[in-house]
Amino acid sequence: MTRPMRGIVHTLRDLARSRPAIRLWMGVLALIVLVALFGPLMAPQDAFAINPLAVLQGPSAAHPLGTDEFGRDLLSRLLIGIRPTMLVALGATAIAAAGGTTLGIFAAYGPNWLGTTIMRGVDVMLSFPPILLALLAVGFWKSGVSSLIIVIGILYIPHFARVAQAATLQVVRQEFIEAEHSMGAPYRRVVATGILPNILSPLVVQATLTLAAAILLESGLSFLGLGIVPPEPSWGQMIGTARGYLGQNPLYVLWPSACLALTVLAINIIGDALRDHLDPRLRQV
Amino acid sequence: MMNLLSLCATAALSALLGSAALAEGSLYFGLSGEPRTLDTKVNAGAPARTIRLAIHRGLLNYGTTGELSPELAESFEVSADALSYTFRLREAKFHDGTPVTAADVKATLDYLTAEASTATYKAELSVIDTIATPDERTVVITLKKPFVPFPHYLALPESAILPASWIAANAETPDAAPIGAGPFRFVTWERGREVVVEKFDGYYKPGKPAVDEIHYVFYGDENTRVNAIRSGDVDIIDYVPWKDAAALEQDPAITLDSVGGPFMMLQFNTKEGPFADPRVRQAVSYAIERSAIINTAFNGRGTPLWGIAVPEGTMGWSEAAANHFSHDPDKAKALLAEAGYPDGFEARLLSTAQYGFHQNTAIAVQAELAKIGIKLTLDLPDWAGRMAKNTAGDYDVLVAGTAGDITDPDWLSNFFYGGETLVRLNNSAWFNDAEINALLDEGRTTLDPAKRAEVYDRFVQRALETSPFVFLMWRDQSFAVRDTVEGFKNLPGFLTFQSGITVEDVVLK
């Protein structure tokens, strides 16, 4: 796996070199990741300390971004709230990528009947609206980071499976796969060295899309009260709650919304650039 | 493309016209949810009651003052032994034009108490022994044993009188189009959207109702509900979210009608874990600063409760009992230590993510109890999930918010009467205290008000000792009413959920 990782790092470096504007967004994303890693250390105050005497205040010296309905410090909650969001997004994307890629490769490289079965199953899963499936699934599991990761991860498996299947079909048609077979290479080797590294770029692009979608889905579920269990904050949940306090403290909804939109924006922009970068047709024109 | 253009044109035109009322004489009532059913015998929640109180009337109901008011019964008499009740019916008509007769009353009560009945108040009404109908307008009900709160149970919306013919036709299909003797006639129930009722000209109160029709529109989301009244989509909303109360108060076109009535409390699993010990439950009561909940989950709109949720001025209330507890973390810690938990413990707190105030109460309680070392993890399923766990006793602590059903102190039975079965919504799981059960039984059957008051004083003392609940606060319960509406009234105390009856007085300006 070190080679694909190195490949990704190289690609990102090339990308940053060829498009200066992307560097800015990579910086934004790096900052967000940094906050996700060290947010709890950066939080100026206890994000869970309730202060009934200072609820829904605007920005002040004590609370640079103001307070929420429990009088908790919004800045601290914002800094902490990114972590479950990112954990869910990354975890779900990892599950979706692993599961979907495996299924997709089997569907395209395995026997015909298996491919048909897998792709029909994928169609079935796609015909469920994701948020409703999540609604049901989160309902019978305990809500929380781990179940969200699993549920959202499973939800996006079909998307990855489709991408992986299409990409694998293209790769399998190429002569170097034929060459491997003609040398007597076992399937294991063909998948590991022939297929996987060569379908990586569409998968990376799909991963950025899934990452963004998972963040939005997590926030949507949290918005419906099915996401992260309070008092643990997450951005989506903060937005959902803050929507009710638009009248009392308009900035309350602004901070998490802006942060969320910025994160998704950064991921989407980098994803777009990656796609352009990895797709030689688009690079030429 | 054309569609969008016409949309834009529509929007622009409407902007010019402003949002005028849709039809003269129509009242739009925004409800906090869609009733699952309009079946009269089941208490299906506040929205269902609100609609049913427009369609149905009982022998008695709670009137605008909060007192029992004679409705289909002009008057009633109680025999000296309190076993026989004689009701005198007034001249009233059902919506199908037939008169309300003694036979209808008998049929209704038989229907509610039938063996297979799923009526919510079947147990209470089953105290009825016989029903006699000496003439068309007279009903004599004999009880098996004295039951002082009996008229109160008859006054509940669930005891509304139905036509005998309707019962004969629809006993098995209670969701059939309802027919009652109330001020409004049922028109349609468009699922997912609204129930429409229209003025019933044959209503027995002269000059009422003054409104041609009422649309009960369902707004499950509280923010949407508030938006609806602020933008004039509806005229009244129930269950005003506490966080929006202040803003609605400031709105010149809207009046906020608030009463203190329902209360918030914690229920406990009294069989397993630390909370089986009354001292731990008392420690919880001492540990929670009530204002922390009121100010955060209810935006300051409530009154602290430091004893048992007995309303002031009713039996069982006393200054001392009402201030039995106080915010005293040291005492709470001492009690914990006494119970064998000097360093606190971990437990589960069940609430629901579906209703903001339930969830926020849980968050505040969690924060408060953390201060004495009780670490609670929140369990926040949806309402149905919470109900299932509640009735299965699958919790350590549970946030509950409710009100008594009737204004008679017997409402306490519903909460404190113990038993071995678990299908109990409002009781702390497995709580069963013989002394409390005996006192509740005594209270029901004691005729003399002075003696009865004494019984309830003793009950309150015992309840404080055993503390199966920790009462947190009286919460304000509000309706928001646009100024075009006159005559709607939020009934005081527990009756706030029956305020829907006052739509018969509503006049639109």
Next chain:
Amino acid sequence: MSPLIALVPVVLRRLGTALLQLLAVATLVFAMLFLLPGDPVMILLGQDSNPTPEAVAALREKLGLDRPIAVQYLDWLGGVLRGDFGRSLANDYPVAQYIAQTLPRTLELAVAAILVAVVIGLPVGIAAALRRGTLADSLLTSATTLGISVPVYILGALLILIFAQGLNWLPASGYTDLSRNALEHFRKLVLPAVTLGLGLAASIARMTRASMLEILGRDFVRTLRAKGMGETQIIWQHVLRSAAIPIVTIVGLQLGNLLGGTVLVEALFNWPGLATMLVKAVGDRDYPMVQGAILTIAAAFILINLAVELIYSLLDPRIRRRRQ
């Protein structure tokens, strides 16, 4: 042979597959529902009282919930095959009727949203593609990226704040029957449709741009230029027609996704559609309602996808031939 007639066997075969898919969906939903904690009976029996265990048992028997799950499933499936979706556990109302009332509203919202999306997204995408690499392109592209990055509920809340409460131009929420008051009906449709449509417009614009660029790079465009055709005619007569194929696909897919994807917007605007009904039914553990609703959504999704494929093959003569 007319292409439409030639498609009949394909459609029939696809419909057969669709039925199998629906069966899988139904089974999956049924299994998930019974794993969901919560008991419909407890909810049915009322709010503020303590039902007796006998009453609980009686109601359970009456609703048939005491039977083995497999029996309940087969029973339900048999009903569905006969076109009977069963009745709501809560109030005995026919599920099919519920769906008949709510589905058109969701469809209306979805179609209106798509219209908004196409009307905004298509010109933006074309404009961006034709100005590739210019400042206008990067501005438009950034705007579309922003469009898909903002959660729909933030957008919706913002629109309510501005247009309903601030300017008081449009109602914040609700639904009025077309027959009762057409003007009011459309006034109430505007905000939810725009809220949903803006996000979609962003993805349609991106798709249009990418598709246009792809086609512009094809060999035949060079031929058209060599023929002496002007750029405008090349774009409108040839490039757009080729680019339309993937765009039609994405619009169709979005319509399919929208049927279940309106949940948040329906909640936000109190739009009494299928999604609202479904969420409520889940809350009430009203099993027949949930199954009916999800089955309907899945069926609509599959049908729309099928329709998209057919349109696709009608648009593209190559696929008409190539597909099995």
Next chain:
Amino acid sequence: MLKIEGLSIAFRTAEGLRPAVTDMSFEIAPGEILGLVGESGSGKTLMSLAVMGLLPPNAVVTAGRVLDQGTDLLGLPPEALRRRRGAEISMIFQDPIASLDPLYRCGDQVIEAILLHEPIGRRAARARALELFERVRLPDPARAMRAYPHELSGGQCQRVMIAMAIVCRPRIIIADEPTTALDVTVQRQVLDLLRELNREVGAAILLITHDLGVIAQTADRVAVMYQGRMVEEARTADLFARPQQPYTRGLIGAMPQGRQAPGQGLTTVAAAAAGTTRAIALRTPPDPSAPPLLEIRDLDKSYRVPGGLVPGARTVRAVDGVSLSIWPRETLGLVGESGCGKTTLSRLIMRLSEPDSGQMLFAGRDITHLSPKAMVPLRREISMVFQNPYGSLNPRQTVEELVGAPLIIHGEGDAASRQARVARLVEHVGLPRAALSRYPHEFSGGQRQRIVIARALALNPRLVICDEAVSALDLSVQAQVLNLLADLQAEHDLAYLFISHDLSVVEHVSDRIAVMQKGRIVETGPAEAIFAAPRDPYTRALLSAVPRIPGQSARSEETAR
């Protein structure tokens, strides 16, 4: 008529202008066909696009003029230039199917071209288009009018393109590799058509190609381009008879002409520049009395082709009763046009797909139904060189990994010995040692094919199947690879199954030749015999279609000198 003066074109890059065409000058007279020949990347297509005013946005003309009857086309406003395109200058492209709009009927596309430039009614335009379709000899012109491009063959599409190009009687026609995507017999027809029309219409044709044979057969004069510059211009016959420049000489020498003489390789550009010839190793000739290495008996393979929307699939017999034998150290050439079943046959031999019936014996052993596992050891004996050196190398692996792959798969030796062997192999095929750690995209096509050959030789096979192994390479590179293959055959006693559609190449390398048509072998025999006296009519048609360059003897004289 058309006069190019000092034309220079450059690409705009981040590092500044990178010249692609430098100081090109030539002219074409009406009725004349000027062949512009050059290898890939020589700038010939860019030049033609400049004439049409269709340069890609990142290319600019840095100097020069393009004069059409005295008007500098480069200076015309876009609208004026547009009006000339199609009417006065038209163009024919390489890939005819991709060059037509897939969504419009062929007839409509031609009608559209007429209506763009002439004020006549649609009905008249339709009549004219139909007439043209007849003139370019499309079979069933009425059907072709209604057909979508994908419903016609490549050759038919090219006729449509030609019809479209001549429809407004242009004075100049630019044909950019018009026959490269076509089979040789079709190529012949298209070229004949071009010539014929040229005579009728009297246009000046600029014929751009990499194929010297096509030039020789069609052009009146030839201009040779190399690295963006024009190296030589002459009348066609003169050029082939007396090439002046070393590059031209190398190019002509690199063309396979007739049988390979023992020990004598093809001339390469480098060799021509150095004035030397390239010798190849002498090999031990095959022994026809020995048992054959590979023997194929009555092999059948058919597969189902989906029949479009119409229900029911067609069955295509891709390999139909094929019998062949290959002896050790022998080269068997398998020749046939695209879709004749050559590749299916090679896949069957490699056991990459299963035959329906028949038998295959390798070194006397029946391998027809060996299990994949039992087949593994045999894969050391047979290896394969593929057509597309871009596609047959995994782009994510280094040369060391690529060439070492067979060793790893067959568990040959330890890491150190493998490394040493890979290094030797790489050197053996003429690549520098430094190549080991690089990735395929860092190499040119010819170098990549060397990597493929190194990989094929890694396990010392006895039989190498070369499936269109040199078809994708430029002429000069093709010569190098053919020379390399010959060297390796001598050194390792290899037998080759050499599959190609290019008759000159097959003739050059093969001892014996099998001609395949529609899944069947129509003729087999020694190479000389087949080329001297083809018996089968298909073989004859094939041979007559091959473009020959005049003065074949000139080449031999040149190299012999």
